[in-house]
Amino acid sequence: MALTHVALPYEDDEEFLRAALPFLNDGLEEDETVLAVTCERKTSLLREKFGTQVRYVDRSSFYEHPTRVVSRVLHQMETAAGRGRRVRLLCEPEWADRPAWETVEWLRLEALVNMALARTDGSVMCPYHQGLPEPVLAGARRTHPQVAREGRCQDNPSYLDPAAFSAMCDQPLTTAPARAVELRVHSPDLRDLRALVTAFARRHGLSGHPLHQLLVAVTEVVTNALGHGTPPVLLRVWGEADALLCEVSDRGHWRPAEPGPGWLPPRASDSPRLGLWAVRMLCGLVQVRTGPEGTRVRIRTPLRK
Incomplete structure (x- = not known):
């Protein structure tokens, strides 16, 4: 059946x-x-x-x-x-x-x-x-x-x-607001990036396990962009009324092998890396857009009131 x-x-x-x-x-x-x-x-x-x-x-x-x-x-x-x-x-x-x-x-x-x-x-x-x-x-x-x-x-x-x-469903994402904090990422040493996300998250009331999950997710996306994307790799972070947003972008035109990358659970034969499936599991809604102008991954973490 x-x-x-x-x-x-x-x-x-x-x-x-x-x-x-x-x-x-x-x-x-x-x-x-x-x-x-x-x-x-x-x-x-x-x-x-x-x-x-x-x-x-x-x-x-x-x-x-x-x-x-x-x-x-x-x-x-x-x-x-x-x-x-x-x-x-x-x-x-x-x-x-x-x-x-x-x-x-x-x-x-x-x-x-x-x-x-x-x-x-x-x-x-x-x-x-x-x-x-x-x-x-x-x-x-x-x-x-x-x-x-x-x-x-x-x-x-x-x-x-x-x-x-x-x-x-892949309509263009809205542009990050002018208030977003931007960091250009050059190397796999992501201490500055993690410090920025941590400080910004705590300022918006996000800490503990949800913050740890967000850091793991952002690290995974940025590492993938550094390894497979086209510079510059940029991280933008900003807050909204009910969520903290982290967006990673690069200039590479990624062509995913599956629709809605990261929505389908990995198979046993897939790479042992975390991948977008795990990123989606760790955080709130994750939006991915890719095309000739580059790739953007936007992670939205709800803020509890």
Whole structure:
């Protein structure tokens, strides 16, 4: 069997349940591990039907970090497969209060899930309320190979190849603000760089383990730029209301072998270096842009209030 990834567009609770209930029930009848991630109201509706047969997962924690979602679900599916079981997951993404650039990255994730989980035989259904903004609904139509209509799953004629959809997400990044602190990096001795990031992070209330993770991530990206990019290698650091941003740029035109570099988990045969997958796991959202004008990697670390 192969991965099943279904979009569920719905107008109301009745339409939601018409597809969600048989989807989850099929998993229970097949003795699969069945999980549901949705809002409190619809979780209550599912509990009325299934009680504790289904495992209910808090949506805010599940959707806190995109790369860790992929890692967690892939681990669950591979672990279950080792025990001769499958995983069935109903997961309703949380779109409220996300800025446009962040929404794009979460939609990219919906596309690349089809590649990251391709080696599994899990089943994933993603509900989308029809009142969501049109860019979200348009993305849903393009990122799911199947769609639920009238309670039945069918092939989705609007589905787009994940690599093509990911390329559509690569809109130019905004320019770093004038207040950003800039450091030109010349050598692999990164003590000055680490000191700058540390001082800037602490000034914005970031310390301890999150700071350590950020330093590891920035060091990895800068080391890669020094080894494979084209000078000058620049680090820019600045703060926003809710995040600390570190951007590494060089003049090299990197051509990644995979769409959305760093979104797909590494294979056992890959390089032992940390790579962008680990950078994404360590930090918040990471944006990568590359082209004839150079390569930019922007790391966004949330600031807790």
